[in-house]
Amino acid sequence: MYKRISGLAMVIGAVVLLGAGCSKGSLLSNKDKQPIEPAISVSPQALEENNEILVNEASLPEDGWIAIHTKENGQMGEIIGYTFLAAGKDSKIKITVDRNKVTPSLVAMLHYDRDPKGTFESPGSDGPVIKDQQVILKEFAILNQSELIKEFELSKPTSTSNDDTPKPTPPTSQGTRKEFVITAKQWSFSPATIKVKKGDRVVLKVTSTDVSHGLNLPAFNINETLEPGVTKTVEFVADKVGTFTFSCSVMCGTGHKAMTGTLVVE
Ligand SMILES: [Cu+2]
Known part of the structure; x- marks a missing residue:
C-alpha cells in the first residue's frame, strides 16, 4: 500500500517536473526568437x-x-x-x-x-x-x-468659378535659373546653405564623394538617393518664401542625423 502511494507520488512528481520543463522550454524559445525586423x-x-x-x-x-x-x-x-x-x-x-x-x-x-x-x-x-x-x-x-477630391472641390467656396482661366496656375519659372553644385559627404552638405528668391527655378547638382547619401527636401517634394560619384540633378521652382531644411535620408553612419542643410527662399 505504502509502495503504491509512493509510486503514484513519483508519477505525479514526474508529470509536474515534465510540465515545468515544458514551460521553461517555451520561455527559452521565446527569448531565442529571431530579432524583430523592421x-x-x-x-x-x-x-x-x-x-x-x-x-x-x-x-x-x-x-x-x-x-x-x-x-x-x-x-x-x-x-x-x-x-x-x-x-x-x-x-x-x-x-x-x-x-x-x-x-x-x-x-x-x-x-x-x-x-x-x-x-x-x-x-x-x-x-x-x-x-x-x-x-x-x-x-x-x-x-x-x-x-x-470631388467632395473637397464641392466643399470649396465658389467665388472665382465663373472665369475661364484654369484655377491652379502651376508656378512657372518667371524667376531666374539658379544652379548650385553641392557635395555630399560624411556628414555634411557643402555648401550647407542655399539662398534663392521666390519664383527662382532652382537646379541642384548634388554628388556624394564617399558613401551613399540621400537628399530629402520635403517642402518641395524632393527625396533622392545619391550614389557615390554619380551627380543627381534636382530641379524645382522655389514657389514659397521660407527657411527649409534638407537632410540626408540614407543612413550613412554616426553623423547621419546631423547631415542637414538649409534652403532660404526670400
Ligand atoms: Cu545619411
Whole structure:
C-alpha cells in the first residue's frame, strides 16, 4: 500500500517536473526568437468617413513612428498623418490622415524615434528606417480617392468659378535659373546653405564623394538617393518664401542625423 502511494507520488512528481520543463522550454524559445525586423504591410483601401488608414502590421526593434506620405508624379510628398509605434510588433494600426490631401496612392513609412523622444520630428531627427540600404515603406492605393477630391472641390467656396482661366496656375519659372553644385559627404552638405528668391527655378547638382547619401527636401517634394560619384540633378521652382531644411535620408553612419542643410527662399 505504502509502495503504491509512493509510486503514484513519483508519477505525479514526474508529470509536474515534465510540465515545468515544458514551460521553461517555451520561455527559452521565446527569448531565442529571431530579432524583430523592421517591416510594414498595408492593403489597398478606401478612406472612410473617420479619415483613418488601416495598417495591417508593422514591426520595429525600437520605438518609432509610422508616417503616411502622399505620392505624386512618382515622388514622395508631404506627411499627412502619423502615429507612434512602440518597439515590437503591432497589427491593425489606425492612422488619421488629412482627407483633403490624399493622393491616389499613399506610402506608409517607418521612421525612427530619435532625440527628442516622443515627438515626431520629420524633417528632422526622426528619419526613415533604413535596412540594407532600403527605406522600409509600403505603397498602397486609396480606392475612393477620386470621390474624395470631388467632395473637397464641392466643399470649396465658389467665388472665382465663373472665369475661364484654369484655377491652379502651376508656378512657372518667371524667376531666374539658379544652379548650385553641392557635395555630399560624411556628414555634411557643402555648401550647407542655399539662398534663392521666390519664383527662382532652382537646379541642384548634388554628388556624394564617399558613401551613399540621400537628399530629402520635403517642402518641395524632393527625396533622392545619391550614389557615390554619380551627380543627381534636382530641379524645382522655389514657389514659397521660407527657411527649409534638407537632410540626408540614407543612413550613412554616426553623423547621419546631423547631415542637414538649409534652403532660404526670400
Ligand atoms: Cu545619411
